[in-house]
Amino acid sequence: MPLRLDSAQSDFEPRFSDLLGAKRESSKDVNDTVASIISDVRARGDAAVAELTNRFDRADVTPSTLAFSADEIAEAAAQVPDHVRAALQTAHDRIKAHHQKQKPEDHIYTDTLGVTLGSRWTAVDAVGIYVPGGLASYPSSVLMNAVPAHVAGVSRIAMVVPTPNGEINPAILAAAQIAGITEIYRIGGAQAVAALAYGTKGIARVDKITGPGNAYVAAAKRQVFGQVGIDMIAGPSEVLVIADSSANPAWVAADLIAQAEHGAGAQSILVTTDTTLADSVAAEVDRQLALLPKQTIAREGWEEFGAIITVSSLEEAAELANRIASEHVEIATDDPQALVPKIRHAGALFLGHHTPEAIGDYVGGSNHVLPTARSARFASGLGVLDFMKRTSLLGCTPSSLAALAEPAVTIAGVEDLDGHGRSISIRLNR
């Protein structure tokens, strides 16, 4: 049974805090292992990458076969049935159309003193995309990382994907083909992150690495941060469904199950104003789980991490949602827009009864790489801005410099930086 809470219970606060604080990932410390993998790749390059790949992925690669050849990509992509290819193309086109609206505009202006100020956006030159292989092998994630990078104007995208036992889901390579990615390496783990961050003879270094991975990948991204940019440290996926009596219990249950089937600490929470709905959703989850291919994984996740919380109002639901700061928040009410302004912390909002979270995973057009583990308090989902950076511009005329000189020289003095002050005063007409 998942956790059942009622906000009217006297012990609600400590129990809700426990739910918020519960760890859903093993916190095995892999930092030292990852540090030695990174050093090894920096020291020995492709030979280290190949050796580590063969050891961890039970693969059989050499420095010269780390990259997929154009023929290998084409052959694998050709195995993908037409309707799958068409579905990936639809997803690609919708993701592209939405992300094109995220492109920022430069803004340069002159203020009343005559100072030119502004922001100019430019693309990152080279990006590395980490795509998990093996258990969780998602062609949709290829699109969700590559399309915003392309829209941003990134000129080189290098993709890495581990191939455990030498195997790969051909749909991954089909998605890469649709996204126009031609540089793909059959590597993963900390060794792939190290190769992308520092470069090897065969793999040119990139400027930023995005995409989710396991604990080794997460630790490696943390360690190379600074040498390259990274997107975020991804944790287990999660959904929060806010529902009132207008919700369909079978639909809500299906959405909770969809999240739970990810396993690996994935969490599904229902917050509802309707006790009857709470009961019927619980029953529906049981009924639908029995029919699911991945019922063992989904049931374990639901029972270990799932929760049903009853509250007295939708306002209270929104308050809890802000404290949970979930990756995905569904608003299963007849008037979802009414609740939107009250939910400040969420990776993505799914509006109304006809918007299951899964539609956003694939073809909605918005990005499915979203902040997990309560990081929606401070982080955004992946988007075009993640592949661009802003340069500020400042330009003074002789008169605007003269107008600003006194306060600037004064502050330089307070900061004991006379050279700063002199670089200003030397330009003044005396």
Place this chain on the structure above:
Amino acid sequence: MPLRLDSAQSDFEPRFSDLLGAKRESSKDVNDTVASIISDVRARGDAAVAELTNRFDRADVTPSTLAFSADEIAEAAAQVPDHVRAALQTAHDRIKAHHQKQKPEDHIYTDTLGVTLGSRWTAVDAVGIYVPGGLASYPSSVLMNAVPAHVAGVSRIAMVVPTPNGEINPAILAAAQIAGITEIYRIGGAQAVAALAYGTKGIARVDKITGPGNAYVAAAKRQVFGQVGIDMIAGPSEVLVIADSSANPAWVAADLIAQAEHGAGAQSILVTTDTTLADSVAAEVDRQLALLPKQTIAREGWEEFGAIITVSSLEEAAELANRIASEHVEIATDDPQALVPKIRHAGALFLGHHTPEAIGDYVGGSNHVLPTARSARFASGLGVLDFMKRTSLLGCTPSSLAALAEPAVTIAGVEDLDGHGRSISIRLNR
């Protein structure tokens, strides 16, 4: 003597690569020390923070005196002379005016299928600002961190500033007062970062930590990333001046010196098309250094990390600037705008002969917290967006869900996530 390079020399490429790769910071591994400080603060809270503060900062605080009282802030701020206060106010007002133009707009629209898509921006609730104390004690940095947070709509700003030997630059507290910060702790180092990230009895946890610090602060920020957001890992400051024969050698020299006086690995590079200018700038640096209060620090920095590079054209200068990806780039030519589009990687651009970098440090209005150590390849300076996050919105109607169902269910099938597909198909009219 600083390094002298000419792009026409046959050994230019390896020598330039060495310059790019040169380490300017000691890479003392403080990770283990920092990890144990963080554990200690998590376990023992304010008692640990006070003990560590007394040990590392030679201070004399208790858990109940970690915070500056309102009276202490007011008294310190009152010691600051009027002209300094006015200068800080001018800086504040100009920074605020510029950053208000960075506020992002929500964008919500409905596409041709009837799908509602959009992005909504909200502020981070609580931010921790790290302000260095001691050697590099900069009231301007208080403004550069606090003002964008306020403009973003952050409701709580907690500031930490170490007070070595119990001393603080009163201008730091005056700047905080001008910026409207009332919650200030006399703590620093990894213990301050840990307290902000995890919270103690006396210091509520924040959602994001910004601001530069020493190696311990940088390592702590890296380790708490995920628990909270962080801005960037700050490295030594740097300037690149691009100059042609129209530049004034004395002004260029003053700007190179202003950067070098930061010490601690700060780097000043001149790239010029004019060999005569190169020589006269070198002579001017020597001449002006002799007059500078911090001449020892500045001279050491200039001789150890400085460089003068002669090139054949401004286009070539821009190419080198992109490879250096400097924090600050000055364009000391008569027509700086002509070169702007060619410089893709820079934290900030300073346009023309009358825009010394130092004006941007204080009163230009743009932010002085900028990406260092070549991270302008992928990172932006601090701004309003750093204190906000984007939530994506997705809403389907029954008909738009029906239109998107087939490709979504197809991709779910390829990803072996039947529960995802079912959460969509269960909603279709049968």
